[in-house]
Amino acid sequence: xxxxxxxxxGNALLVTIQVDMHDRLATALEEDLTHKIVAHGSRGVLIxxxxxxxxxSFIGRMxxxxxxxxxxxxxxTVVVGMRPAVAITLVELGLTLAGVQTALNVERGMAxxxxxxxxxxxxxxxxxxx
Amino acid sequence: MPAxxxxxxxxxxxxxxxxxxxxRHRVRTRAVELGLSLVDQTKIVTAASxxxxxxxxxxxxxxxxxxxxxxxxxRGIRLTFxxxxxxxxxxxxxxxxxxxxxxxxxxxxxxSKRLCNEFSIESRxxxxxxxxxxxxx
Amino acid sequence: MTSNNTSKLxxxxxxxxxxxxxxxxxxxxxxxxxxSGRMKEAELQTQCRNFLDxxxxxxxxxxxxxxxxxxxxxxxxxxxxxRSRAIQGxxxxxxxxxxxxxxxxxxxxxxxxxxxxxxxxxNLTWQITVLIDALGLHTVELFQKSREAIIxxxxxxxxxxxxxxxxxxxxxxxxxxxxxxxxxxxxxxMENLLQTIVDxxxxxxxxxxxxxxxxxxxxxxxxxxxxAAARLMGADCIISGIxxxxxQTMVHLGVxxxxxxxxxxxxxxxxxxxxLNLGVxxxxxxxxxxxxxxxx
Numbered sequence: 001x002x003x004x005x006x007x008x009x010g011n012a013l014l015v016t017i018q019v020d021m022h023d024r025l026a027t028a029l030e031e032d033l034t035h036k037i038v039a040h041g042s043r044g045v046l047i048x049x050x051x052x053x054x055x056x057s058f059i060g061r062m063x064x065x066x067x068x069x070x071x072x073x074x075x076x077t078v079v080v081g082m083r084p085a086v087a088i089t090l091v092e093l094g095l096t097l098a099g100v101q102t103a104l105n106v107e108r109g110m111a112x113x114x115x116x117x118x119x120x121x122x123x124x125x126x127x128x129x130x
Numbered sequence: 131m132p133a134x135x136x137x138x139x140x141x142x143x144x145x146x147x148x149x150x151x152x153x154r155h156r157v158r159t160r161a162v163e164l165g166l167s168l169v170d171q172t173k174i175v176t177a178a179s180x181x182x183x184x185x186x187x188x189x190x191x192x193x194x195x196x197x198x199x200x201x202x203x204x205r206g207i208r209l210t211f212x213x214x215x216x217x218x219x220x221x222x223x224x225x226x227x228x229x230x231x232x233x234x235x236x237x238x239x240x241x242s243k244r245l246c247n248e249f250s251i252e253s254r255x256x257x258x259x260x261x262x263x264x265x266x267x
Numbered sequence: 268m269t270s271n272n273t274s275k276l277x278x279x280x281x282x283x284x285x286x287x288x289x290x291x292x293x294x295x296x297x298x299x300x301x302x303s304g305r306m307k308e309a310e311l312q313t314q315c316r317n318f319l320d321x322x323x324x325x326x327x328x329x330x331x332x333x334x335x336x337x338x339x340x341x342x343x344x345x346x347x348x349x350r351s352r353a354i355q356g357x358x359x360x361x362x363x364x365x366x367x368x369x370x371x372x373x374x375x376x377x378x379x380x381x382x383x384x385x386x387x388x389x390n391l392t393w394q395i396t397v398l399i400d401a402l403g404l405h406t407v408e409l410f411q412k413s414r415e416a417i418i419x420x421x422x423x424x425x426x427x428x429x430x431x432x433x434x435x436x437x438x439x440x441x442x443x444x445x446x447x448x449x450x451x452x453x454x455x456x457m458e459n460l461l462q463t464i465v466d467x468x469x470x471x472x473x474x475x476x477x478x479x480x481x482x483x484x485x486x487x488x489x490x491x492x493x494x495a496a497a498r499l500m501g502a503d504c505i506i507s508g509i510x511x512x513x514x515q516t517m518v519h520l521g522v523x524x525x526x527x528x529x530x531x532x533x534x535x536x537x538x539x540x541x542x543l544n545l546g547v548x549x550x551x552x553x554x555x556x557x558x559x560x561x562x563x
Contacts, residue, residue, distance in 0.1 A: 020154065022147040054154055054172065056179040057238055080501065084461035085172040087496035093176060093241035102501040104468050109501075169458060202346065203412040 004029050006036055012044035012113050013037065014106065018051040026062045033066055037073045044113030045070050046106055050081025060095045067099045078102065078109040138195040144182050144211070145191040153182040153194055160196060160207055164267055173245040174207065174265040180238035181211045181261050189213025189259055199264065206247070206266035214258040221253060275383075276391055277326035280319060283376055288315045290372045298364055305355050314365070317344060331394045333401040345406045353413035362410045366403035370395060423455055430456045432463040438470040439539045441532060445478035453489035460493060464502045471539035472497055475532045477508030487522040494526045503527070503542075507535035 004025065007014040013036055015029065033045060045066065049055065067077040078101045082090075090097070103109040139160070142153055157178040161171040178194070185192040192213030199206045218224050225240050239261070243249040248264035280287065292312055295301070301308055321341040329335035333342075345366070352362040373395050377388065430452070432442045442460050464472055474490065476482070482490075494504040506528045509517075517524060529535040540546065 020151040022151060024147070053158075054175050054179060056176050056183070057241070058150075058179075058183060082500045084458060084465060084496070084500065085169045087461060087499040088169055088457065088492075089172045089176050089245065090499055091492045091495045092173065092244045093180075094244070095241070096495075097499065102499060104465065104470075104501045108468070108470075169454075203350075203409060203416065 003032060006032055008036075008040060008042075009046065009106075009110070011040075011042055012046055012110060013040070013042045014046045014048065016048040016051070021059060021062065026058070030062065030065055030069065034069055034073070037070060037075050042075050044075055044110075045077045046109045046113070047077065047079045048081050048106060049079055049086075050083070050105075052086065053083065055082070055086050055090060055095075057093070057095060060090070060097060063097060064099050067101075071099075076101065076113050078112050080105055080109040138197050138210075140194075140196040142194040142196070143191075144185045144194055144213075146186065150179055150182045150186065154179050156196065157207075157209065160198070161265075164198075164205060164207055166207075166265065166267055170265060170267075174209075174263070177242040177245040177263055178209055180242045181209070181263065184238045184261075185211045185213045185215075185259075189215030191215075192258075204266050206264055208248075208262065208264040211261045212258065213260075217255040217257055217259055218251075218253040219255055221251060225251075273326055273330035273394060275387070276331075276394065277323055279373075279376060279380060280323045280326065284316075284319050284323070287319060287372060287376060288312065290375065291315050291369055294368045294372055295365065298368060300361065300364065303357075305357065314348060318369075331398045333398060333405070341402070342405060345402060346409045349406050349409035350413045353410050353417060359407055359410055363403050363407045366399060366406050370399045373399070419451070422451060430459065432459050434467055434469075435473070435536055436540065436545070438468065438543055439473070439536065440464065440467055440469040440471070441473040441475060441536070443475040443478060443532070447481070448479060448486045448489065450485065450489065453486065453493070457489070457493040457496065461496055461500065464497060464500060469502055470543060471503050471505060473505045473507055473532060473535040473539065475508045475535070476506065476513070477510075477532070479508075479513070482513045482516060484520050484522060487517055487520070487524070491522075491525065505529055505535040505538060507532045 002019075002025065004015060004017065004019075007016075013033065015033065019025070021029075036042065037045065047063065047066065049059075052059070063077075063079055070077045079097070080103045082102060101112055103112050140156060142156060143149060144153070154175050157175050158171060161174055166174070182194060185194070190213060192211060192215070195210045195212070197208040197210070199208050225243065239251070242261075242263060246263040247266050249262070251259065251261045253259040292308075292315060295311065295315075300306070300311060318341070321344055325333075325335075325338045325341050328337035332338070348365065349362060374392060377383070377391055377395070383391070430442060430444060432440055435441050440460075440463055442456060444456065448456075460472055460474070463469065474493070476490075479486075490506070494506075497504045504526055506524065506526055508531060509528055527538070529538060
């Protein structure tokens with residue numbers, strides 16, 4: 001069975017989703033990420049969805065799950081590369097992805113993960129924060 | 131408005147997660163053929179994905195029929211999801227936003243409705259459910 | 268409306284097709300169909316011939332039931348004609364005349380036909396009337412629909428032209444909206460804005476509505492959806508230029524603007540710069556020793 005590859009990027013993990021996710025693949029990814037976060041002591045998880053033309057509530061739940069588990073393991077999850085058509089559709093669908101941070105690309109995503117290390121901003125409306 | 135519907139151009143089985151992937155591909159292909167904009171394509175494919183999942187997860191499996199429709203000047207696509215499952219006892223409740231927290235049945239239905247030009251649902255307890263959506267060019 | 272009679276009609280059309288086409292053309296030309304020069308004589312003649320061909324077949328199969336499946340090819344052909352006439356700029360009357368003028372022509376041939384008793388003549392005259400009227404109305408209706416579609420397309424093009432998304436600085440873009448925001452237009456703006464956010468990797472998108480006179484609930488919802496979509500992608504929006512009246516309207520409508528809003532575009536720009544840890548400083552201009560040789 002194919003599993004989605006997880007790359008180590010500094011103190012973060014990078015996952016690039018390029019194929020149509022089905023149930024088994026999603027479960028496997030969640031498991032793999034959980035293990036790797038612990039194994040590497042990762043501070044963050046970057047999920048690159050720039051190849052995804054469709055994000056439905058199933059993928060949404062998967063992203064929420066990954067974010068929730070990561071948070072428990074003291075890692076930040078950032079979803080990057082969402083396409084405009086997908087964003088517009090998600091808003092209409094009512095999927096808020098409230099538990100997930102987002103960024104335009106991997107570079108910006110990494111910056112978000114490392115915001116902890118720099119002086120934190122106290123304003124409510126930070127870029128990318130929810 | 132009466133739309134002349136030709137017989138279904140495609141009939142897809144909905145039983146497993148793999149079928150949802152197939153649904154997305156087929157609906158996308160039809161949407162592209164129809165000449166829908168990228169955003170409209172994304173909307174109908176996403177709605178189809180949601181409803182296909184519902185059919186599999188809550189309806190015990192079923193079918194998707196794809197129709198190409200026209201009303202004289204416009205062309206469109208109509209999708210009918212049918213199952214012989216337990217049916218939905220309270221449709222109004224199911225269509226309420228946020229019903230079944232966690233993005234279950236409710237989100238799929240009310241969200242899909244917003245993504246389409248036309249949406250209708252019929253369901254009878256113990257008999258099954260039929261959801262029909264359409265997007266016009 | 269006996270099938271006997273309509274088959275007589277079909278027969279008439281079949282036998283006299285050539286002559287009918289000629290007479291129809293003559294009638295159309297007299298009505299000024301080729302006057303504007305938008306259409307060539309040969310093209311018009313082909314349309315007449317095709318029409319009669321399809322009519323003959325339909326008559327033979329389904330009599331005068333214009334809604335029957337046998338009439339679909341003819342209805343489709345009329346749809347094509349209506350569409351092309353709409354695009355070419357013909358008027359509804361000119362388009363309708365194409366069909367309606369056939370009535371008189373057919374009456375003429377009917378009257379001249381031998382062995383037709385008065386009762387049959389009256390019956391056939393009525394059938395021709397009903398038939399041509401139905402087809403003519405069908406044509407006009409499709410013409411109207413085509414016109415509407417053209418207008419909608421033009422509106423979209425105007426929308427795209429009149430709402431450019433501009434880059435203010437690295438990572439900061441702005442879209443100054445002018446005029447009323449309808450559903451169609453807002454969608455165009457939304458898509459442009461979001462795509463530009465990706466292309467420019469913009470952290471901030473400023474939506475300035477100084478030039479928008481009124482904002483109703485629907486428009487406000489569209490704006491909020493745009494903001495939500497941008498956030499989902501990882502960019503932030505700032506709305507600027509909300510007039511006092513609009514602010515009041517929104518409060519009364521119960522619209523909650525869940526987004527940063529600033530009075531002016533300048534304020535919004537300043538905020539975006541600050542958030543990006545950028546600032547504007549005054550630079551001392553060094554006096555340059557004048558060298559006349561360098562100037563012209």
